[in-house]
Amino acid sequence: MTAQRWLQLAGGAAWSLGVLVTARPPSAGAGWRLAFVACALAGVLWAGWTLRTWRPSPFAVIAISFALRAAVFPLNPALSDDGYRYLWDGMVQVGEGTSPYRFRPSDPALAHHHEDAAYRRMNSPDYFSVYPPLSQAVFAAAGAVYGAGWRASWWVLKALIVAAEMVGVVCLIRVVGARAAALYAWHPLAVIEVAGQGHTEGLLVGALGVLLWDVARHPALAGAAVAAAGWVKLYPFALGAVVVQRVGWRGTVSALAVAVVLALPYTSAEAARHATESLRLYMGTFDFYSAPYLLLKGALYHSTSEPGLVAARLLGVAGVVWAGWVVATQNRSVTRTRWAVAALVMGFTLTSTTLHPWHLLPGLFVLPLLLSRKSYLWLSAVTSATYLVYVWPPAYTSAVWAGWGGAVVLFSFDRLEALMRYRAWGKWRRLRPYVPVLRPGARVLDLGAGEGYVGDALAADLGVAVTAADVVHFGSGSRRVDLYDGQTLPYASGQFDLTVVVFVLHHSADPAAVLREAVRVTGGVVLVLETVWTAPWQKAWLERADRLANRLRSGAAIDEEPLDIRSDAEWRSVLREEGVAVRRTRTFAGLHPQALYVLDGHGAAASSTS
Numbered sequence: 001m002t003a004q005r006w007l008q009l010a011g012g013a014a015w016s017l018g019v020l021v022t023a024r025p026p027s028a029g030a031g032w033r034l035a036f037v038a039c040a041l042a043g044v045l046w047a048g049w050t051l052r053t054w055r056p057s058p059f060a061v062i063a064i065s066f067a068l069r070a071a072v073f074p075l076n077p078a079l080s081d082d083g084y085r086y087l088w089d090g091m092v093q094v095g096e097g098t099s100p101y102r103f104r105p106s107d108p109a110l111a112h113h114h115e116d117a118a119y120r121r122m123n124s125p126d127y128f129s130v131y132p133p134l135s136q137a138v139f140a141a142a143g144a145v146y147g148a149g150w151r152a153s154w155w156v157l158k159a160l161i162v163a164a165e166m167v168g169v170v171c172l173i174r175v176v177g178a179r180a181a182a183l184y185a186w187h188p189l190a191v192i193e194v195a196g197q198g199h200t201e202g203l204l205v206g207a208l209g210v211l212l213w214d215v216a217r218h219p220a221l222a223g224a225a226v227a228a229a230g231w232v233k234l235y236p237f238a239l240g241a242v243v244v245q246r247v248g249w250r251g252t253v254s255a256l257a258v259a260v261v262l263a264l265p266y267t268s269a270e271a272a273r274h275a276t277e278s279l280r281l282y283m284g285t286f287d288f289y290s291a292p293y294l295l296l297k298g299a300l301y302h303s304t305s306e307p308g309l310v311a312a313r314l315l316g317v318a319g320v321v322w323a324g325w326v327v328a329t330q331n332r333s334v335t336r337t338r339w340a341v342a343a344l345v346m347g348f349t350l351t352s353t354t355l356h357p358w359h360l361l362p363g364l365f366v367l368p369l370l371l372s373r374k375s376y377l378w379l380s381a382v383t384s385a386t387y388l389v390y391v392w393p394p395a396y397t398s399a400v401w402a403g404w405g406g407a408v409v410l411f412s413f414d415r416l417e418a419l420m421r422y423r424a425w426g427k428w429r430r431l432r433p434y435v436p437v438l439r440p441g442a443r444v445l446d447l448g449a450g451e452g453y454v455g456d457a458l459a460a461d462l463g464v465a466v467t468a469a470d471v472v473h474f475g476s477g478s479r480r481v482d483l484y485d486g487q488t489l490p491y492a493s494g495q496f497d498l499t500v501v502v503f504v505l506h507h508s509a510d511p512a513a514v515l516r517e518a519v520r521v522t523g524g525v526v527l528v529l530e531t532v533w534t535a536p537w538q539k540a541w542l543e544r545a546d547r548l549a550n551r552l553r554s555g556a557a558i559d560e561e562p563l564d565i566r567s568d569a570e571w572r573s574v575l576r577e578e579g580v581a582v583r584r585t586r587t588f589a590g591l592h593p594q595a596l597y598v599l600d601g602h603g604a605a606a607s608s609t610s
Contacts, residue, residue: 215246
């Protein structure tokens with residue numbers, strides 16, 4: 001391995017061990033909590049740096065995932081006291097032989113356990129348990145060793161949850177590839193909250209992984225995975241609405257059977273009543289790291305006596321509307337079904353009023369299936385700072401607005417990229433009718449490629465290799481860009497069968513030189529698409545719009561000068577002066593008038609029609 005790779009491995013070990021040392025209860029003091037947040041943020045930077053410079057194999061992703069989790073596994077429930085409630089529910093099932101939904105922990109019937117560490121350190125002892133049956137079954141498995149001490153039960157519990165999570169990671173690797181799966185597997189949030197704090201989101205991740213993998217192959221297993229996911233967190237039952245279209249009757253029957261089998265040991269009218277009571281209190285009482293909820297609550301403050309409750313219901317309605325749209329636009333293809341699963345998980349996550357760090361894990365897990373990733377990665381990274389709420393409340397408030405504010409900005413840029421890709425397909429559709437028949441293995445040049453989106457569209461449509469060239473590389477397209485000086489291209493004469501030059505000449509210091517080089521390196525056809533003005537007033541307006549669009553696209557990467565938008569007649573004059581053979585021209589009217597010039601390349605027969 002290279003020195004850089006060893007450094008990256010050492011960095012992973014350093015931040016994970018740092019978490020082990022610094023993740024202490026709030027009573028340890030603000031200094032320890034600040035150190036923990038610093039370690040968690042360092043882990044985010046480590047993961048980003050490592051995945052930008054390394055394409056790990058599936059084995060490497062799994063091995064490093066295990067190593068990171070092993071480093072933090074010894075942690076007690078120091079960051080969250082949920083773990084003690086898990087242990088309590090497991091102990092009640094095994095030690096008392098009763099349902100965890102029957103009694104509140106504070107009930108006098110369980111007073112002989114009130115000196116246990118699990119009771120003294122748990123949260124909300126006056127609430128009935130809200131954890132669904134599959135979670136309770138895992139708690140019971142850990143409760144079988146509660147007599148050996150709560151720590152033994154805690155380690156068994158975490159081992160089971162981590163094992164389920166790693167099943168999900170392996171499945172995700174098979175669906176999206178090792179590098180994309182590492183976005184979740186190596187993320188500090190996943191490592192800390194599952195292996196460190198034992199949150200049941202690890203069970204949900206395992207079920208989601210099986211669902212995403214088997215939805216293409218084994219309908220019965222996919223259906224079972226939906227039921228398992230639903231009995232970990234309830235909202236995944238909504239996934240059945242999109243999955244059933246893919247898995248058919250076998251998957252549906254499997255889902256129903258597994259749901260019934262998991263629920264039967266805990267089913268009673270009393271259990272349903274008590275769990276519903278606590279869920280209602282939970283959903284109407286708690287909120288955390290949800291800027292949409294805070295904004296809605298603030299807006300409703302003077303118009304209703306219960307702004308928090310109304311805000312929570314509005315968010316719930318938004319989640320249902322989103323789910324309805326996803327279901328309505330669903331089809332039976334594997335790709336669309338997987339996207340729909342990811343979209344539903346993300347929708348329910350972001351419309352929740354309570355987003356503790358571990359609640360973000362399901363969204364992080366399905367993130368590789370979605371196009372917009374940066375905003376959620378930012379939201380997930382900043383959430384570690386919310387742990388400061390217990391020692392420094394103003395820092396928590398800052399984290400909420402920094403997390404969501406940054407996510408909105410990044411999402412806006414993601415949408416801009418999506419818009420530009422959409423527009424690139426529009427540009428390509430205008431060029432497509434004038435593309436000659438290309439031989440197998442044809443070579444195409446995208447000259448002045450920018451982000452490379454037009455080249456991406458061309459390559460996807462024609463299935464040919466595309467070379468990108470420009471005077472600067474500022475884009476995030478998938479193609480490598482060959483840089484040149486704007487005068488002489490580093491290619492042989494006639495090297496390409498087709499060259500496209502899209503909205504390039506008006507940014508060229510010497511457009512004639514660009515045209516000469518495009519013709520020289522092309523043995524077939526050169527397609528030039530240019531912005532043109534049709535009335536004098538348009539020239540100034542189009543140049544202002546061009547400058548604004550390029551600032552949004554690239555900041556300072558595209559120089560505002562030179563910028564010279566010309567009329568169709570002016571571009572024709574340039575072509576005549578250069579002696580370029582024009583096969584055909586076409587103009588497109590509208591708010592953004594354009595002209596298309598079909599030119600003969602080097603050695604092509606010269607014929608000119610207008």
